[in-house]
Amino acid sequence: MLEQIEGSHAVAKSVALCRPEVICAYPISPQTHIVEGCGKLVKSGKLKNCEFINVESEFSALSVAIGASATGARTYTATASQGLLFMAEAVYNASGLGLPIVMTIGNRAIGAPINIWNDHTDSMSMRDSGWLQLFAETNQEAADLHIQAFKLAELLSMPVMVCMDGFILTHAYERVDIPDQEQVDAYLPPFEPRQVLDPDNPYSIGAMVGPEAFTEVRYLAHEKQQQALKIIPEIGKEFADVFGRSSGGLIHNYKLDDAETIVVTLGSVAGTIKDVVDKMRENGKKIGVLSICSFRPFPKEAIRKALKNCKRIIVLEKSLAVGFGGVVANNVMMSMQGTGIHVYTVVAGLGGRPITQPSLIDMLLKAGKDNLEDLTFLDLQHEVVERELERVRISQKSGPAAENILRDLGVLGRAELDDWSD
């Protein structure tokens, strides 16, 4: 049924339709309304046969999820930002053990400096953990991807992160078609665990593995992700058959056929870029957008095929590989090896900086003339950076950079500076 609903609540409803048996979460910042919504559904009895466990930290949240999943329960949790870092050790355990947990990441920046706003640094920090990572472009897709994620996770016996932009999606009210229970039941069969801790048939999960077999176990994790490259489009198609709309898949292509310039991106900013593309096409600029839904596994072949006829690629990403450039761009460059097509990196939207149409248009006009730096920081205030570099040159004791820059911008001392909450 169509509802005008907050992204977080849409996801809570969607997760509940998947009949999870254990939901555990650390319910304070950084957290979204998702687990709050799930908690209410459990308490009101709308979500039956589900235990909601409040834990004392994110590390505990995922540890409890691991335990629950190992006993054969369909298990869900959610976190973001520093919370994901705090569970890092358990993140690797969940994937290393092959437990099909589904976790939402309401994408946010990582401090320091303290920042509660949106970017993709949190998910990217766990990109090599073995979890599958699906990125939602809209709240509809976020809701739909959770249903697909349980199916995908359980088919592979691997955990899946559904990544959705913090605030931009999680806190946005928009229309979402919330599926019926019958549809979800038809699509998602009951959980059949590949491994289960059962007192009647005892065995251990989590053996110590030395050099004699570690590579093989790790290789299998990679192999499972290669299988996922086939399964993700299949379950996406099956989803479209049952629910009557397409969501998910490996990549989304927008006006690529005749595109000379293609912007590759992840998440909700694809919408803004599509609007920009439509405007610029009115002036004859042949631009397209490819948004990556499955970042792990990374769909190298699909991306290479979709991009092979363009003149230039711009990877616009909300993450920064400090000391190198782009995280996503690096993956795209590897996919395009040998084609000779130039890949530009544009780092944008860090720590919640709005990505606006005028800035995108300006950047794309430069790119169209191949007049763009290989690595561009969208809307970077160069003069502010220069002044801080100058302060550092002048004095060995120039002080903390973040505070210096805020003072430079006239922000420090203003009441709004400490007006933050989740």
Add this chain to the structure above:
Amino acid sequence: MFQTRIHGRGGQGVVTAAELLSVAAFIEGHHAQAFPSFGSERTGAPVVSYCRIDDKEIRLREPILEPDAIIIQDPTLFSSLDVFQGLKSDGYVLLNSNKSFKELGVYDIIAKVPDKHAYYVPATEIAIKHMGRPMPNAVLLGGFAAMSNLLAFKSVEKAIRSKFSGKIGDGNVSAALAAFDNVKKTYVNEEKEKKQ
């Protein structure tokens, strides 16, 4: 696409106002997207929320830079920030105040928008009268419906009732209706003044 920006302070229901506006638009079959200015939601701090309404899917995710309408829930914001920033020349302004735009020193800005595009309503007083609480957010949506003719009051009422049930819902609806009538009345008076 019709874009509205709402300014107020934490605790005045600024975020809820944008959400309710989006629900009212949804009820009328439009696409709508509401979102807060992320972060500063602490009591008393300046808060901004946004609502886009369109007849096709809304893909844009940037903050509203050039609003078609601005709703100001708290006139004390004038001294600390430029709430009118980016307002379109044919835009709308709705202000919660019992003082006129002239008395508040912002008449120059209001003079730039067309006739019947700017109103002030004592929403806080109306709220206290109808609900016993100084919550101007839903009240102003009644005024907004009257001013913009974008949405029927019935849709605003339904949206309010979807969020607030029972007595609180009744109070908000009657307060919103009072604001609706207030704007319509001012509107009629302006017409009369012109004819005289």
